[in-house]
Amino acid sequence: MSILVGQKAPSFETQAVLPSGEIVENYNFKEARGGKYAVVFFYPMDFTFVCPSEILAMAARTQQLNDMGCEVVGISVDSHWTHNAWRNTDVNAGGIGPVPFTLAADMTRKISKKYGVLSKGGDSYYPAGVSMRGTFIIDQSGIVRHQVINDEPIGRNMDEVVRIVEALQFFEENGQVCPAGWNKGDDGMTNTPEGVASYLSDNASKL
Numbered sequence: 001m002s003i004l005v006g007q008k009a010p011s012f013e014t015q016a017v018l019p020s021g022e023i024v025e026n027y028n029f030k031e032a033r034g035g036k037y038a039v040v041f042f043y044p045m046d047f048t049f050v051c052p053s054e055i056l057a058m059a060a061r062t063q064q065l066n067d068m069g070c071e072v073v074g075i076s077v078d079s080h081w082t083h084n085a086w087r088n089t090d091v092n093a094g095g096i097g098p099v100p101f102t103l104a105a106d107m108t109r110k111i112s113k114k115y116g117v118l119s120k121g122g123d124s125y126y127p128a129g130v131s132m133r134g135t136f137i138i139d140q141s142g143i144v145r146h147q148v149i150n151d152e153p154i155g156r157n158m159d160e161v162v163r164i165v166e167a168l169q170f171f172e173e174n175g176q177v178c179p180a181g182w183n184k185g186d187d188g189m190t191n192t193p194e195g196v197a198s199y200l201s202d203n204a205s206k207l
Helices: 029-033 050-067 080-087 110-114 158-174 193-206
Strands: 013-017 023-028 037-042 070-076 102-105 133-138 144-150
Touching: 013 080, 023 029, 023 080, 029 037, 029 070, 037 050, 037 158, 050 070, 050 158, 080 102, 133 158, 144 158
Parallel strands: 037 070, 070 102
Antiparallel strands: 013 023, 013 102, 037 133, 133 144
16 A cells, blocks of 8 residues: 555556547546546446445536546446446446546556555455555646545545545635635635634634
């Protein structure tokens, strides 16, 4: 496992299914990101159990993330052909339908290794050799600003992904840090002793 926060997000080129449904052999993440923010999220396998709920939850929030300037990419160790089959399977039959973000293939496991999310099995609930539930938020300069990894039975809250992007952009635009539980529209905090005192005097009881 590796901590990538504060480091350049690993680049990769691989097979993928694009939001349009086009299957490509050379999806280049750096080119696709093109100076935008990015949400890269790994999941164990297609046609499984918790995974489709996460995929559909992300699909429901993709337009909002796109509007904030984010490229969204889902990655598993499945092939692009399996991704395509899953997209072409109705939700009522265990599929995900035509999700509006790229699904990238990691058959070689190289991308999962670069991001430190390839399971070795052990005491986690993941079988060895699949991607763990890792989420990475990347800024416009290509630097990882957030990462989180859940164990296999625990699905992610995709609203939290949106919140983290909003918090990152708030900090970049205003220079104020985001206190615990910050949501869009809330006050930020000036990161000085005086700023902390001022913020806590107004908000400590709400934390």
